[in-house]
Amino acid sequence: MRFFSLCDLMEGLSAGNNGVAQKRKVPVATVVLAMVLGCGAAHAGEEYVPGPQDTLKVRVYEWRPSTGTAFEWAPLTGDFVVSSAGNLSLPIIGNVPVAGKTLEQISETIGQRLQSEVGLQKRPSASVEISSYRPLFVTGLVASPGKYNYSPGLTVIQALSMAGGIGSTDASMISLQRDALSSRGQVRELEAERLGLVARQARVEAVLNGASSVVFPQELTSRGNEPRFSKMMAEEQSLFETRERSMMTEIDALNRAKVLANNQIDALKEKAASLAKQIDLAANDLNSVKKLVSQGLTVSARQLGANQNVADLESRNLDVALAKLKTEQDLTKVDQDIADVRNRYRVNALTEAAELRDRFASNTEKTKTARDQLNNLQVRAPSAMASLAEGKDPYTFLMTVNRVIDGSMQTLVVTDNDPVMPGDMIRVEQREETTGATTDVSSN
Numbered sequence: 001m002r003f004f005s006l007c008d009l010m011e012g013l014s015a016g017n018n019g020v021a022q023k024r025k026v027p028v029a030t031v032v033l034a035m036v037l038g039c040g041a042a043h044a045g046e047e048y049v050p051g052p053q054d055t056l057k058v059r060v061y062e063w064r065p066s067t068g069t070a071f072e073w074a075p076l077t078g079d080f081v082v083s084s085a086g087n088l089s090l091p092i093i094g095n096v097p098v099a100g101k102t103l104e105q106i107s108e109t110i111g112q113r114l115q116s117e118v119g120l121q122k123r124p125s126a127s128v129e130i131s132s133y134r135p136l137f138v139t140g141l142v143a144s145p146g147k148y149n150y151s152p153g154l155t156v157i158q159a160l161s162m163a164g165g166i167g168s169t170d171a172s173m174i175s176l177q178r179d180a181l182s183s184r185g186q187v188r189e190l191e192a193e194r195l196g197l198v199a200r201q202a203r204v205e206a207v208l209n210g211a212s213s214v215v216f217p218q219e220l221t222s223r224g225n226e227p228r229f230s231k232m233m234a235e236e237q238s239l240f241e242t243r244e245r246s247m248m249t250e251i252d253a254l255n256r257a258k259v260l261a262n263n264q265i266d267a268l269k270e271k272a273a274s275l276a277k278q279i280d281l282a283a284n285d286l287n288s289v290k291k292l293v294s295q296g297l298t299v300s301a302r303q304l305g306a307n308q309n310v311a312d313l314e315s316r317n318l319d320v321a322l323a324k325l326k327t328e329q330d331l332t333k334v335d336q337d338i339a340d341v342r343n344r345y346r347v348n349a350l351t352e353a354a355e356l357r358d359r360f361a362s363n364t365e366k367t368k369t370a371r372d373q374l375n376n377l378q379v380r381a382p383s384a385m386a387s388l389a390e391g392k393d394p395y396t397f398l399m400t401v402n403r404v405i406d407g408s409m410q411t412l413v414v415t416d417n418d419p420v421m422p423g424d425m426i427r428v429e430q431r432e433e434t435t436g437a438t439t440d441v442s443s444n
Contacts, residue, residue: 047102051423052084053134056098056106060114062124073124076114079131093117103128133422138163140428141397150422156399157416159426166397166428183373190367195220196232197363201356203236207243207349214240243345250341254334261331268324275317282310396431 050056058080060073075091082088086099088106093113098106110126133150136159143164160166199220206214214237223229286306293303401414402425420426 047104048130049100049102050082050098050106050130051134052082052086054082054422055079055131055133056082056088056103057129057131058088058090058110058126059128060110060124060126062120062122073114076110076126082134103130136420136422137425138428139425141166141430142428150420154420155416156401156414156418156420156426159420159424160399160428180374180377183370183377186370187367187374190363190370192228194360194363194367195223195229197356197359199232199236200352201360203240204349204353204356206240208346208353213237247341247345251338254338254341258331258334258338261327261334264327265324265331268320268327272317272320272324275313275320279310279313279317282306282313286310398429398431400427400429401425402427 056079058076058078060076062071062073063069064071073092076093080088080090082098087095087097088110089095090110093110094117096106096109096113098109101109107126107128110128111123114120114126115123133152135147136150136154137145137147138159139145142160145163148159148162198217202216202220203214205211214233216233216236220229220233224233286303286309289303289306293300399414399416400411401418401420402409402411403421404410404423414426
C-alpha cells in the first residue's frame with residue numbers, strides 16, 4: 001500500500017495521467033481520490049453512491065385511478081441496510097443490486113423489479129433516500145479511536161474532534177517525551193545556574209585575595225561570545241568594582257580624618273613647646289621677684305602675681321597635653337575603623353563564599369537527579385529519547401485516509417480541511433522524517 005500527498009497527485013494531473021504514471025507511478029483511482037479530497041467543493045453537488053452499511057429509506061407507492069388514491073406497498077416501505085455484497089434485500093422482489101448506482105437509479109430498479117415480479121401494468125413509483133450513512137473510523141493517536149457516524153460535509157479536523165483530538169492515546173509516550181524535555185530543560189537551567197555561581201565565586205575570590213579585578217575561569221571565558229555569559233561576567237566585574245569603590249570611599253574618609261588628627265597633634269605639640277618656654281620665663285621672673293621681696297626691695301603682691309602667672313601657664317600646658325592625648329586616641333580609633341572597614345568587606349565576602357559552597361552542593365545534587373531521570377527515561381523509552389536526541393518534534397503528526405475505490409484500498413495523506421467520505425478510515429501517526437523528495441511515505 002502506498003501513500004500519496006494531494007499536492008503530488010494534483011501535480012501529476014497537470015501533466016496528464018500518463019505523466020502521473022511515469023513520474024510518480026500513481027494509480028488512476030488514487031488520482032481520482034485526490035481530486036475528491038483536494039477539490040471537495042467542486043464535487044459537493046455530485047450524487048452520492050451508496051455502499052455497504054449505508055441505510056436507505058425506501059417508499060413505494062402505486063397510483064390507482066379506480067379509487068383515486070395512492071396505494072402504499074407497506075412491505076417495501078422502510079429502512080433497509082446495504083449488504084457487504086452491495087445489495088438491498090427487499091420483500092417481494094428479493095435482492096436488488098445497488099453497488100455503483102445513484103439513488104435515482106436504485107429507485108428506478110426497485111419500481112421495475114416490482115412491476116416485473118407482481119405483473120403490474122404500470123410501474124410503481126419508488127423513492128430512495130439516505131437514512132443513515134455508513135460509519136467512518138478513526139484510529140491511531142487520538143483520544144477515543146473507534147467508529148463514528150458520518151454526516152455530509154464532514155472534514156478531517158471535524159472527525160478528529162469527534163474522536164477527542166490528536167495525541168492522547170499515546171499519552172504514555174508523549175508524557176515520557178514531555179518529562180524528557182522538562183528534564184533536559186532543567187539540566188540546562190542548572191548548568192546556567194552553576195556557571196552563574198562560578199562567576200560569583202571568581203568575584204568573591206578576587207575580594208578575598210585583594211585583587212584589582214576579577215579573573216574568570218576558562219569555562220566562562222570560553223563562552224564569552226554568548227550574550228548571556230558575557231553579560232554575567234560584566235555584571236560580576238561591575239559589582240566587584242562598585243563594592244571596591246565603596247570600601248575605598250570609606251577608607252579615604254577615614255584617612256582624611258587621620259590626616260586632620262595628625263595635623264592637630266602637630267599643632268598641639270607646637271603649642272606645648274611655646275607654653276613650655278613661657279613657663280620657663282615665668283618661673284625665672286618668679287625667682288627674681290622672690291629675691292627682691294626677700295631683700296625688701298618690692299612688695300609681696302608682685303610675688304603673688306608672678307605665682308599666678310606661672311600657675312596659669314602650667315594649667316594651659318596641661319590642657320594642651322590632654323588635648324594631644326585625646327587626639328592621639330582618636331587617631332588610633334581611625335586606624336581601627338580603617339581595619340574594621342576592610343574586615344567588614346572581607347567578612348561579607350567570606351559569608352558569600354560559604355553561601356556559594358551550599359549553592360554549589362545543592363546545584364550538584366539537583367543536576368545529578370535530573371541526569372538520573374534522563375537516564376531512567378532512556379531505559380524506559382529509548383525511541384522517544386532518540387527522537388528528541390535527533391532534534392525531532394515529538395508533537396508533529398501524519399494524517400492519512402484509507403478509502404476503497406474501484407475495489408482497491410487507497411491511502412492518501414490528508415490535511416485538516418480535506419473532506420471525509422462514509423466508510424473512510426482516518427489514521428493519525430507520529431510523523432516520520434524522510435530523506436529525499438518522494439511521495440512514498442511508507443509501504444506495506
